[in-house]
Amino acid sequence: MKDKQEILEIFGQVISGPMNRYVSRWKDSGNKIVGYYCSYIPEELFTALGVFPYRIRGAGSKDSSVADAYLSARLCTFVRHSLALALSGELDFLDGVVSLNSCDHIRRGFDLWKIKVKPKFSYFISVPRVQDDRVLFWFEEEMEGLKKALEDHFGKKVTPEGLSSAITLHNRARILLKELLDLRKMDPAPLSGAEALTVSVASQLIPERDLIPLLEDLLAGLKKSGGGQPARARLVVAGGELDEPQFIRNIEEQGGQVVADDVCFAIRFKADGIIFQRMKFCDIWAGESHNMFWRMKKAGIPILVLDREYLVPASGQVQTRVQAFLESMGK
Amino acid sequence: MAILGKERFEDLEAIHEGITGMLEIYKEDPASRGLNAYFKAFSQLVENLCRPFDDKQPVVWYNLGMSPELILALEDVHNIPIEAYPALQNIVGDVNFTLDYIDRAEAHGLPPEVCSVDKAGVGAVLKGIMPKPSCILGVNTPCDSQLAALPSVAEIAEAPMFLIDIPYLYGEREVEYVARQIRDAIPFLEKHTGRKFSWERFREICLRANRMSENLLAWNEFRKAVPCPQISKIICLMVPLFITFAGTETGVVTAAELAAEARERSERGEAAVEGEKIRAVWYQDPVWFDLQFYDWMESELKMVIPMDLFGYHAPEGMIDVSSRESMIRGLAHRFIRVMPMSRQFKGPIEWYLNDYLTLCREYKADFGIFAGHVACKHAWGGLGLLKEKSREIGMPLLVFEFDMFDPRVTPVESIQDQITQFVNNVVLPRMESKK
Amino acid sequence: MTNCSIPSLQPETRNPKPETVIVAGVDIGSTTSKAVILQGHRIAGTFIGPSSTNPTKTAEEVFRKALEEARIERNEVRHIVGTGYGRARVAFANENISEISCHGKGAHFLVPTVRTVIDIGGQDTKVISVDAQGRLQDFGVNDKCAAGTGRFLDFIAGSLGLKVSDLGRHHFETGEPVTISHMCSVFAESEVINLINEGAPLASVVKGLHLSVASRINSIARRVGLVPEVVITGGVAKNPGVIKCLEEKLEVELKSLPGDFDPQLIGALGAAVIAAEKVNK
Numbered sequence A: 001m002k003d004k005q006e007i008l009e010i011f012g013q014v015i016s017g018p019m020n021r022y023v024s025r026w027k028d029s030g031n032k033i034v035g036y037y038c039s040y041i042p043e044e045l046f047t048a049l050g051v052f053p054y055r056i057r058g059a060g061s062k063d064s065s066v067a068d069a070y071l072s073a074r075l076c077t078f079v080r081h082s083l084a085l086a087l088s089g090e091l092d093f094l095d096g097v098v099s100l101n102s103c104d105h106i107r108r109g110f111d112l113w114k115i116k117v118k119p120k121f122s123y124f125i126s127v128p129r130v131q132d133d134r135v136l137f138w139f140e141e142e143m144e145g146l147k148k149a150l151e152d153h154f155g156k157k158v159t160p161e162g163l164s165s166a167i168t169l170h171n172r173a174r175i176l177l178k179e180l181l182d183l184r185k186m187d188p189a190p191l192s193g194a195e196a197l198t199v200s201v202a203s204q205l206i207p208e209r210d211l212i213p214l215l216e217d218l219l220a221g222l223k224k225s226g227g228g229q230p231a232r233a234r235l236v237v238a239g240g241e242l243d244e245p246q247f248i249r250n251i252e253e254q255g256g257q258v259v260a261d262d263v264c265f266a267i268r269f270k271a272d273g274i275i276f277q278r279m280k281f282c283d284i285w286a287g288e289s290h291n292m293f294w295r296m297k298k299a300g301i302p303i304l305v306l307d308r309e310y311l312v313p314a315s316g317q318v319q320t321r322v323q324a325f326l327e328s329m330g331k
Numbered sequence B: 001m002a003i004l005g006k007e008r009f010e011d012l013e014a015i016h017e018g019i020t021g022m023l024e025i026y027k028e029d030p031a032s033r034g035l036n037a038y039f040k041a042f043s044q045l046v047e048n049l050c051r052p053f054d055d056k057q058p059v060v061w062y063n064l065g066m067s068p069e070l071i072l073a074l075e076d077v078h079n080i081p082i083e084a085y086p087a088l089q090n091i092v093g094d095v096n097f098t099l100d101y102i103d104r105a106e107a108h109g110l111p112p113e114v115c116s117v118d119k120a121g122v123g124a125v126l127k128g129i130m131p132k133p134s135c136i137l138g139v140n141t142p143c144d145s146q147l148a149a150l151p152s153v154a155e156i157a158e159a160p161m162f163l164i165d166i167p168y169l170y171g172e173r174e175v176e177y178v179a180r181q182i183r184d185a186i187p188f189l190e191k192h193t194g195r196k197f198s199w200e201r202f203r204e205i206c207l208r209a210n211r212m213s214e215n216l217l218a219w220n221e222f223r224k225a226v227p228c229p230q231i232s233k234i235i236c237l238m239v240p241l242f243i244t245f246a247g248t249e250t251g252v253v254t255a256a257e258l259a260a261e262a263r264e265r266s267e268r269g270e271a272a273v274e275g276e277k278i279r280a281v282w283y284q285d286p287v288w289f290d291l292q293f294y295d296w297m298e299s300e301l302k303m304v305i306p307m308d309l310f311g312y313h314a315p316e317g318m319i320d321v322s323s324r325e326s327m328i329r330g331l332a333h334r335f336i337r338v339m340p341m342s343r344q345f346k347g348p349i350e351w352y353l354n355d356y357l358t359l360c361r362e363y364k365a366d367f368g369i370f371a372g373h374v375a376c377k378h379a380w381g382g383l384g385l386l387k388e389k390s391r392e393i394g395m396p397l398l399v400f401e402f403d404m405f406d407p408r409v410t411p412v413e414s415i416q417d418q419i420t421q422f423v424n425n426v427v428l429p430r431m432e433s434k435k
Numbered sequence C: 001m002t003n004c005s006i007p008s009l010q011p012e013t014r015n016p017k018p019e020t021v022i023v024a025g026v027d028i029g030s031t032t033s034k035a036v037i038l039q040g041h042r043i044a045g046t047f048i049g050p051s052s053t054n055p056t057k058t059a060e061e062v063f064r065k066a067l068e069e070a071r072i073e074r075n076e077v078r079h080i081v082g083t084g085y086g087r088a089r090v091a092f093a094n095e096n097i098s099e100i101s102c103h104g105k106g107a108h109f110l111v112p113t114v115r116t117v118i119d120i121g122g123q124d125t126k127v128i129s130v131d132a133q134g135r136l137q138d139f140g141v142n143d144k145c146a147a148g149t150g151r152f153l154d155f156i157a158g159s160l161g162l163k164v165s166d167l168g169r170h171h172f173e174t175g176e177p178v179t180i181s182h183m184c185s186v187f188a189e190s191e192v193i194n195l196i197n198e199g200a201p202l203a204s205v206v207k208g209l210h211l212s213v214a215s216r217i218n219s220i221a222r223r224v225g226l227v228p229e230v231v232i233t234g235g236v237a238k239n240p241g242v243i244k245c246l247e248e249k250l251e252v253e254l255k256s257l258p259g260d261f262d263p264q265l266i267g268a269l270g271a272a273v274i275a276a277e278k279v280n281k
Ligand SMILES: Nc1ncnc2c1ncn2[C@@H]1O[C@H](COP(=O)(O)OP(=O)(O)OP(=O)(O)O)[C@@H](O)[C@H]1O
Pocket: C028, C029, C030, C031, C032, C033, C051, C084, C085, C099, C120, C121, C122, C123, C124, C125, C149, C150, C151, C153, C154, C164, C165, C166, C233, C234, C235, C236, C237, C238, C239, C264
């Protein structure tokens, strides 16, 4: 059995760049792997076809200039870095890519995937950008379309048995992950926010068969070892997709502990304040940040809005703001 | 004119003065038939912005991704495009007010990188100068900025909002999807305005919308002539006209005037620019904060913009009025495939590139201009491929960065400078060598 | 800077024998480094010097100079708070506090009725709202590069061959303000040079610059909200032209510091006040 430190180190390596030991082992045994953007993707569908759904990120990109030549410097740095990896061949291990209409940036990124990167398989989901039950049917139809496209391309059918065992497998991983992240409800929490994010990001980059034992070991270890350092303040980090533990680490270095990454959990996790993070240039989260700011103000919950850029460590200014934010809460 | 309420606000005063001034200048000028028609339409828009204060009829706000046909089919309801206020202020009023709207929105927490048009809309709403809406109808196009601004507007105005999702592709299934949402919007509008949706009225509106489109298509056609018969700046004003007046008599008349002017002038062999030397397709947002820029360009460089992305009217907008169903579907076609920007940007990049190639070819452009409105991410994101296409067809492409609403980003002198340099160093030598 | 004592402002709620307690605040800013020695409620010594690439050493120096001025020995100082960009590098400090809190505390120490502090430093402009006790409630920071900061003025003044300390004087010479349309300092510089070459009076250009700084600050201020009294701190507060423009833009009267206290020292003063609070707790 591996201990906490060992597992976190493995996870840390896994998330540091596009390729990792589990993916290469998966490929070596002749399996297929398809990359996807964002979290609406039904992983079970891929697993039922024996394909590993791999979350596309930008970590490991040193420089986004190959992508910037097409996308300009006015798009969000997450998209630019992920395309930089793709254009320079570092994602060539993917047998396909699935993207979706979540924002203007990702959509333009997909153009480049199709026209320049040219993976063997590509599919674009027109996810409704309206939060309303009346358009759910459209999302379901789009998923049907994805399923059919995957089946056609990989020359297999999703069978009821295949699907149900895929669901079982993913549920197992999800339950473990949830239990792990829920440990942060403890005060003090046995897992720092940065560690928790490392775990959840890594879990999207490791095939379930390898992932589950790692999560099991980690959970058992943490349950035994118990709480960590008491925190100066318990914070929720909300906002757009965040896959960089470094960002959380910069916050936690100021003494705050990030206990959850969703505002809905703010109460459940007894949080003192909210940090809303948004990627520079991102409009989708711009409106959200504006509305959240005023809602929290009205509710009397301390909130700090921070802009960030992908793969850029927190500047002195950001550190000052976080520290001042903690001070303003009397912490 | 009744007491319109414009006295209540210095903002409206500035717009009103601007338009009255323009009408003064152009009304006696037989050579300005098109501009005259525009300014008449815009002065009606000013009245529209005032009237709800007095007649207390319900108001429906909507965004620049759609045209108002559906809303117009409710009797005695005012349709107000959220961006109309700042746009008019910027085009004919006092730019300083627009800048104030932008600053208000930023001060209220909208990040600077959000489109200035949307920030200005939010700022105008924050300032409380727009007649309060019973509800808001929106589409989530053309860009992400709409998705930042609309929910903020709804929250500030405390108004219920119905959002229509525009999908990625354009086919039977997509049209049906949007049509279904438009159908769902009708009871929403009825409920919140307390007014009945009239199918009979809707039919007449659709017929008028078609007549407007016919005129716009004809207009586009006349502008293909060499030399271009009609001035450049007239083309970039099409967007506010269409967004405000599609489906109204004003829309039909204005579009007819624009077309008539272009036709007459070309029949008489008149050119917009005496000794026209250069033609360019302006493929992005116009310089709205200073329309005199276009006059400068024409007289200084002998250069004309026969067509731009805002003036190009797509042929897919004809509404089949044979049944309720077909009308709703017709509107869906418009939302997906006719609204400028939405048409080019929310699908695959080929849509954007293909329209560009078409415009360059049909309007016999000597070069293209990517007028990079800073916040227009989906345009910037396609720039690399646009450059490649341009190289492929041997069409020089000028790229510059500015903000269509905000001269603080790039002042007009700097834009003039960049165009002059490009014309002198790239375009003219190339045209010489081709001769 | 001479010793400066402000006896009329001593709050009554303090510890019975605070006069004897000696504390210090050291503010290592992005542009200048400051130290304040506080003995009881008396400001015993201060020092301002340029920041360097070696903040630890600079902190040492400004602290020593301030001690010299106060004629106080190092070992007499009970508690030291570091603040500013280099706050973590003040090796001898007992703790560090963000400059945002410190400017609030420092301004409150001198003007107990203050509710809003605008700190215009070299790199950052902060609008700080404090409660009746001077405790930080909310704040906003500039996010648009150098626009609206001291660095912007330093840069442009330099290319005009002026000292920043002269800008205030030129502001009040005759000339209608020009509009500086660029927010970005690089573009604004060439704009300014063009204006001068075209014969615009220096006073007009300087006024235009100050207006552009004031309008950037206004947009941060609006976000936080301006509750009076409002006090301006930081080095740029020594520029009366900026103060004038700010009063116009913000439509509030700015409260001046008593006894001509140097506003650039407020961050270090606040750090010292916090140090005193720690000792007297
Ligand atoms: N006498 C003066 N008159 C006008 N301006 C001055 C004067 N002295 C300093 N300044 C301005 O003050 C600025 C420095 O202010 P300050 O010392 O408060 O900054 P800082 O604390 O180093 O920066 P920050 O707080 O952003 O890290 C300089 O950039 C300069 O423009």
